[in-house]
Amino acid sequence: MPARQDSPWYKSAVIYQVHVRAFYDSNGDGIGDFQGLAQKLDYLKDLGVDAIWLMPFFPSPLRDDGYDISDYTSVHPSYGNLEDVKKFLTAAHERQIRVIVEMVLNHTSDQHPWFQESRSSQDNPRRDWYVWSETDNRYKGTRIIFLDAEMSNWAWDPISKSYYWHRFFSHQPDLNYDNPTVREQMWNVMRFWLDLGVDGFRLDAVPYLVEREGTSCENLPETHDIIKDLRKKLDRDYPGRLLLAEANQWPADLRPYFGDGDEFHMAFHFPLMPRMFMALKLEDRKPITEILQQTPEIPASCQWALFLRNHDELTLEMVTDIERDYMYDSYALDKAMRINLGIRRRLAPLLDNDRRRIELMNGMLMSLPGTPIIYYGDEIGMGDNVKLGDRNGVRTPMQWSGGWNGGFSAADPESLYVPLLLNPVYGFQAVNVLSQKRSEHSLLSWMQRIIQVRRSTPVFGTGSIDFLYPANYRVLAYVRELRNETILVVNNLSSSAQAVELDLSKYKGRIPIEMFGKNLFPRIGSSPYLLTLGPYQFFWFRLRRI
C-alpha cells in the first residue's frame, strides 16, 4: 500500500486493537476466527479505522492468551489457517485497512519445539537459545512483572536440572538474544509474515530482551542494538512497514526506543493512560500536563501510540504509591478487580457507564498528540467480567446483536471460549452493534463521527501541541497547530459546569468554529476568552483566520 507522501501513514491513522478469537465466529465452534474477522471488515471500514492490530493468533497452549507461542509461522487451528490469513489480509487491503500483527520476541511457550529441544540436554544445539543457569542467583534484584503469579524470574527445569530465565510466566522461557542464531531466526519469522503481507509488528515486551549482571535487565544498550538492526533490515527490504514498541516505561526511558528515528516508529505512551483516568477522578488536569511536560521530544518520523484501555490490566506500574492507592480506591475498590499492579476493567465500567465521560476520554484520546488505538468493544461501550480469571474479563466475545450468543457465534452458548456478558447493563441485549447502528445518537454513531472529524484534518496526527494553563485547573486546554491550521481543544475534567478564561491573545482576531456543529463562536479579542462548559464537556475549535 502506498505511503502518503507528506507524512507516514501511521501518523494519521486510527488503529483498532482486536483479538481474532473474540471478534466473530464463522464456523460455529464458539471461537472467533479469521474468516469471521474478514466478514466484519466492512463494519470496521464504516467505523473509520485505518489499521487493525491483531493479538497473537499463533499456535499456543493458551496459558497466557496466546502470548506463549509454540509455533511462530503458523496459525492456531481454532482461528483458521494460513490461507484464511492471506484472504483476510487481501480483503483488508482492499478496504484500505492495514494490518499489524503481534510479535512476541522475548519469550516462547515452554511447549515450543525450540524449548523442548533446549531443555532436553545440556549439549543440545538449541541449548543456548534460552537463558540457563545452575543457580537462581544471577541477575539478582530484577523486578518480577507478574507479581500475582510468580515468585521469581528463575524456574527450575527438572529435565535438564537447571534454572531457566523467564520475565513473565514460568511457562514462557526467555529467548537468549546474545545468541546470533536466535536473532537471525526471529528476523526470519518476521520476514515470513511480512512476505505474507502484514503491514507491521507490535513487538511485545521489548525492554526485556537482554540481561546483564548488575543491571535491572531492562532497556539495556544491547537491546537497542538488536532493534536498530531489525529496523535497518525492515527499511531495506520492506519500506513503509511499522514497528510498534510495547515498553511500559517512564517517558524518559521510552525515548531511547525511538533512537534517532532508526529504531521503533511508534511506542505506546504507557504513563499517560492511567493519568488520564486519574485526572478525571481528581477533576484536575495536573497529572496529564505534568506527564506530558516530562515527555521528551521524539524524532519527526516517530509517533506516540495513545490508548485508553487494552487487553491487559490498566497498568499502574508507572505511577507513585500515592497515585496507585488513589487509583485503586477510585476505580477498583473491589479487590477482585486488581491484578498485578493494575485494574482489569474495561473502559465503560471504569467510567460508570457514563456516556459523557466516555466521550470526554475518547475526545482526549483523539486530540492529544499521537495515534489513537481503540480497543475492540469500547466503541460500543462493552462491559467486563471480573470473575473470569487473569485478564480474560476484558476479552469477552464482541456483541453484535441482541440475538443468539450476541450475534458472535452460532454455537451452543456453553461452548464459547469464554461466556458472554449477560447482566442487564452491559449484557449483549443491552449493548450491541446492531441496536447502536440504528440510532444516530448511540455511542457507536458518536465514535464514527468523532473519527470522521479527526480525519478531516492532519493537525491531530502530525501537528504540534501547546498547552494553555488557565487558572481553572479543572480545564485541560491546548492548541494543536500544523502549518497554518490551528485547532483549540478545551476539555472540562469536572463533573460540574465550569467557567474558564483562556489567554488566546496569540490568536487575536481569529474566529473559533466548533468542529462538530461547525457553528461560529465569538471572535477572539484581546481580553481573556471566556468559555463555559457543561460537566465533562469538551470543545474542538478550528481557529479560522478570515
Place this chain on the structure above:
Amino acid sequence: MAEESVLNDDFIRQLMNVGEVDLLVGLPTHNNAETVGRVIQAIQAGILKCFPRERTAILNVDGGSKDETPDVVMAASINDLRRTHNAYALRTLPSISTRYAGSPSSETSLHTLLAASDLLRAKACVVISPESINIEPEWVGSLLLPVYRGNVDFVAPVYRRTRFEGMLVSNVVYPMIRALYGQKIREPYPADFGFSGRFGNEFLAQHSWHNESGQFGTELEMVLSAVGGNRRIGQTFLGLKSRSEQHPADLVAAMRQTVGVLLASMEVKFPDWTATHDVTAPPTNGPEYEVTLEPVRVNKKRLKQMFAAGVSELAPVLQSILTPPTLKSLKQIADLDGEAFRYPAELWAKTVYEFAASHHKSVMSRDHIVQALVPLYRGRALTFLVENRTASAEQVEANVEALCHEFERLKPYLVELWNGGK
C-alpha cells in the same frame, strides 16, 4: 448583602478558578514576608501528608502588606504551571491572595475568609497565623481532622507556653468563659484554629459585620458563638506557641479585644450563660495544657505602682463601677507593700463580675469601663507572678484551676448584680 463588599471582582475570579474545595486554609497576613514562606511550607507538607486526596486551597487575606507577602504566598502554589514535579502532590493545591481595603483588621480578614469558604463550599476550614514559626506539618491535621472526619464544629488549640504568657487569658477570659458557658476552653483567643464550613456559614450570617479598620477580637466572638450555641467543640494540642510580633503588647488594646468583646457578648447571650450550670471539658487531642518553666524578668515594682496608682487616681470612675465593699478592699490591698501584696482570687472574680454588671448597665461609656479594668488587672497579674514564681508546671495550672473555681462559685453573684441588685 454585606459579603459582596469584601469580595472584589478579581478575587471572585480567583475563587471561580479554585472551584469547590473540601478544605480551606486561611492565612491572614500583614507584612509577614519573613515568616510566611516557612509557614506555608509546613501547611503544604501537612496537607500532603494528612489530606493528599482532598481538594484544598490556601487563601491569603492580606491587610495591605508593604513587603512581598502576597507574592510569596502565590508563588507557593502547587500546580502544573511551575514545571517542577512534586512527587507527593496528587492534585493541584492553589494558593490565592486577596487584599482588603483599609488597615489590618482581623474582623475583615475573617469576614473575607468566611465569605470565601461559603462560596467555595468548604467542608472544613482552618486559620493559621503567619507568625506561627514553630508550626509543624501535623498542626494542619490536628486542627482539621476532628472537623473533617469527625463532627466537631470548632477546634481550639492548646499550646505549650511559658508560664507567664497569656496571663490575661488565664486570669480573665478563660475563667469567665468557663464560668459563664460551662466550657473549659484553654485558649479562647486563638491564633490557629479550625472550624466546620457549616458553622462558618452560620457565623457569617449571624454576626453583624462592621468592616471598619482596626477591628480585632473576632476570633473570640467565634469562640463565644460556638460555646453559646451548643456547637460541638474540641481542643487539640499543637506545640510551642510562637510569640506574636503583631499581637498588641499594649494592654489596653488587648483588654479591648478580649474583655471588651466578652462583656459585650454577654448582653446577647444572656439566656445562654444564665442557663448553664455545669462545666465540661471539650474532648481534647493530646495534653490539655503544657507549660515551660523559662524564667522571665518582670518589673514587679512597676506593676504594683501602676495598680496602686490606678486604684487611687481612678477612684471616681471605680466608684461608679464597683460596689463599695469591693472598692474598699481594693484600696486596702493597694496599701500593702512588697511581699505582703496579694490580690486574692475571690476579690478578683468579684471585681471582674462587678465590671461586667456595670458594663451591662452602661454606667458610663463601655469602652471606659474596659479601660478602667487595666490597672486592676496589673495587680492581679502581679499576684499571679508571685504565686507561681517557683511553682512547677502542674502547680501553675492548679492555681489557674483554683481561680476558675472562684469564678464558678461566684456566678450567682454576677447574676444578682446583673439583674439589678447592688
Place this chain on the structure above:
Amino acid sequence: MREMIMAELSQAMQDMARSGAHLLPRLIVMLIIVFIGWVVAYVVKWILRSILVLVKFDKVSENAGASQLLNQAALPTPTELVSRFVFWVAWLGFILLGVNFLGIGGLQQHISKFFLFLPRLFVALFIVFFGLLLASFLSRAALLAAVNKNLGSPRLLSMAIRIITIIFVFSMVFEELGLAQETMLVAFGIAFGAAMLGFAIAFGLGGRDMARRFLEKRFGHEKGSEKEEEPSPL
C-alpha cells in the same frame, strides 16, 4: 353737681363696659387659645415621648452618661425631661400667642422677640447639655489613658481637659445666645492659648524623657522594647 357726677360715672361705667365688651371676647379667645395650646402641647408631649421611648432615647443617653448626671441631680429620666420641656415651651408659646391676640401694644414686640429668641435658646441648651457630657467623657478618657500609660498626675490632666472643654462649650453657648460675643471669644482665646502654652512648657521641660521614650517606642521597632521584657498577655 350730683347729676354731673352720675352722668360721668355712668359714662365711665359705659366706657368700662365698652372696653370690657371690647376686651372680653378677646379674653375669651385668648383663654380658648390657651386651652387649645394646652391640648396641643400635651399631644405633642405624648407623641414625642412615644417616639423617644421607641428610639430608646433613655438607653442612648445612658450610654452617653447623661442619665447618670440627671440621676445625681435628682432629675427625672431624659425622655421625661425632654418631653416635659417641650410641653412647657409649646404651651408657653400658645399662651404668648393668646396674650398677643389681646392686642396689648408693646407686648407684641417683646413676644415676637421671645419667639425669635427661642430657637437660639434651644440650641444653647442643647450645646450645654452635650458639651457637659463631652467634657465628662473626655476628662474620663484622659484620666484612663494617663493612668494606663503611667503618666504623672492623671487627675490634673483629666481636670485640665474638663476645664478646657467646658470653657469651650460655654464660649459656644454665649456666642449662640449673642451675649457679649466678641468679649467671650477673645477671653476664651486668651485663656485657651495660655493654658496650652503652659502645658506645653510643662510637658516640654518635664516630659522630655518620656517623650523620647514614647517616640522611640512608636517609630523605633528594630530596637525592641527598652522596658522590661513583658510577656505577651494574650
